[in-house]
Amino acid sequence: MYKAKQMIVMRRDLKMRKGKIAAQAGHACVEAVLMALVRDGRLDDIRVSSSDWITLAPRAEALEKAVFDVASGEMLPAEPPSPLEAWFAAGVAKICVYVDSEEELLALDERAREAGIISALVRDAGYTEFHGEPTYTCLALEPLYPEQVDPLTGDLPLY
Numbered sequence: 001m002y003k004a005k006q007m008i009v010m011r012r013d014l015k016m017r018k019g020k021i022a023a024q025a026g027h028a029c030v031e032a033v034l035m036a037l038v039r040d041g042r043l044d045d046i047r048v049s050s051s052d053w054i055t056l057a058p059r060a061e062a063l064e065k066a067v068f069d070v071a072s073g074e075m076l077p078a079e080p081p082s083p084l085e086a087w088f089a090a091g092v093a094k095i096c097v098y099v100d101s102e103e104e105l106l107a108l109d110e111r112a113r114e115a116g117i118i119s120a121l122v123r124d125a126g127y128t129e130f131h132g133e134p135t136y137t138c139l140a141l142e143p144l145y146p147e148q149v150d151p152l153t154g155d156l157p158l159y
Contacts, residue, residue, distance in 0.1 A: 004083035004145055005093040006032065007153045010138045011105055012098040020129060020137075024122050025096060028140035031120035036084050036142040039118065056088035087143035097156035102136050109139050112152055118142035 008025045010016075016024070037043050045057040081089060099105050105121075112119035121139045126132045141149060 003081075003090065003092075004086040004143045005095055005149065006087070006143045007141045007149055008094060008096045008138060008159075009105060009108060009140070009153065009156065010096060010098045010159050011100070011102065011136070012159065013100045013102075014130075014135065014137060016129065016137065024124065024137040025140065028120045028122045028138050029094065031122070032118055032140040032142045033084070033087070035118045035120060040082075040084060042084070054088065056085055058085075083143040083145050083148070092143045095153075096159040097153055098159045099156065105136055105139060108152065112139075112141055115152065117144065117148070117152070 006029060008028060010021060010025065034043075037046070042056060047055045047057050049055050083092075086092065099108065109119045109121045119139050119141055122137050124130060124135050124137045126134045129135075141153070
C-alpha cells in the first residue's frame with residue numbers, strides 16, 4: 001500500500017494526444033521530485049541499487065535515531081519517513097486528475113505554492129502542437145501524504 005502520492009493535474013481542454021499527455025505528465029513528475037530533492041538538500045543522497053532501482057540513502061541523523069526491532073531483527077527508523085523518502089522507499093501512487101482551463105491550472109499552482117507545496121508547472125514551447133504558442137499543459141505536485149494534498153486536489157476528477 002502506498003503511503004504517499006503524487007498528483008498530476010492535466011488540462012483536458014487542450015485535447016492533447018495520448019503521447020503528448022504522457023510526455024508532459026512525465027516531465028512534470030520528474031521536475032517536482034527533483035525540486036523537492038533540491039529543497040531538502042538530498043540530491044547527493046540518490047543511489048542506484050544493484051537491481052538498478054533508484055533509492056534515497058538515509059540521512060545520518062536518521063540512522064543514529066533508528067531502533068532495533070527484536071521481532072523483525074531489523075533497524076527501524078525512529079520517525080516516520082517524509083513523503084519524499086516514502087516515494088523512494090516504497091513507490092508512490094501517481095494520480096492523474098484534470099482541470100478544464102488554464103485559469104484553473106494556474107490557480108491550483110498558486111494555491112500549492114501558497115501552502116508551501118512544490119508545484120512543477122509545465123509550459124510547452126508550442127513547437128509541435130499549439131500552433132507555435134507556448135502553452136501551460138499540466139503540473140505535478142511533490143510527493144505528499146494524502147492529508148497534505150487532498151485539500152488541494154481531492155475534488156478534481158480523475159483523468
